[in-house]
Amino acid sequence: MNKKTSVSTASTGTTAEKQRNSIFSREAVFYKRFTNKYLEETESVILNFRVPLKYKILYSLLTKGEKRIVKETLKKTIETLAGKEPEKEPKQPLIMNINVVKTEVKNIAMDPEVLYEKIKVLETENRELKNILRHYKKQIQQLEAEKHELKKQIKVLEGKLREIQPYAQAYLKLKQHEKIKQLLR
Numbered sequence: 001m002n003k004k005t006s007v008s009t010a011s012t013g014t015t016a017e018k019q020r021n022s023i024f025s026r027e028a029v030f031y032k033r034f035t036n037k038y039l040e041e042t043e044s045v046i047l048n049f050r051v052p053l054k055y056k057i058l059y060s061l062l063t064k065g066e067k068r069i070v071k072e073t074l075k076k077t078i079e080t081l082a083g084k085e086p087e088k089e090p091k092q093p094l095i096m097n098i099n100v101v102k103t104e105v106k107n108i109a110m111d112p113e114v115l116y117e118k119i120k121v122l123e124t125e126n127r128e129l130k131n132i133l134r135h136y137k138k139q140i141q142q143l144e145a146e147k148h149e150l151k152k153q154i155k156v157l158e159g160k161l162r163e164i165q166p167y168a169q170a171y172l173k174l175k176q177h178e179k180i181k182q183l184l185r
Contacts, residue, residue, distance in 0.1 A: 062070065 059067070059070070
């Protein structure tokens with residue numbers, strides 16, 4: 001297993017093909033050296049590759065958890081494809097079916113004019129909500145004042161009730177005596 005695999009390039013190949021073949025052979029040798037050894041999961045290196053700007057922007061909009069899902073999906077894809085032989089036609093599209101439990105789509109407009117309009121709308125809504133809050137605070141103050149006045153009236157009425165209570169008891173006793181007298185007749 002110590003044999004180095006080399007890919008010979010014919011002189012008729014393009015420079016890009018030669019580079020791709022030499023890179024592939026170096027990676028194949030590296031992979032064969034370490035297949036029988038324990039590769040630590042704790043060691044990590046930066047993996048760089050070019051993507052269209054659209055995907056860079058979309059990736060930057062993802063949350064930490066979503067970025068972790070993308071990273072794990074890419075790792076599993078690389079592990080799956082590493083055991084396969086390289087395809088002869090590198091321009092064929094690679095079809096991946098990725099199922100993620102939680103997917104969120106963020107519709108964030110990056111256009112400054114759209115953002116400016118959204119800010120205006122939010123400021124208007126904020127003003128309206130502040131006006132509503134002020135209105136309810138005034139209502140609360142009015143109701144608190146009414147409650148205070150009612151408590152005062154209750155105290156006055158309780159005082160009058162205490163004054164009238166002995167008279168009311170005496171009146172009730174008189175009524176009872178009158179009823180008793182009527183029954184006795």
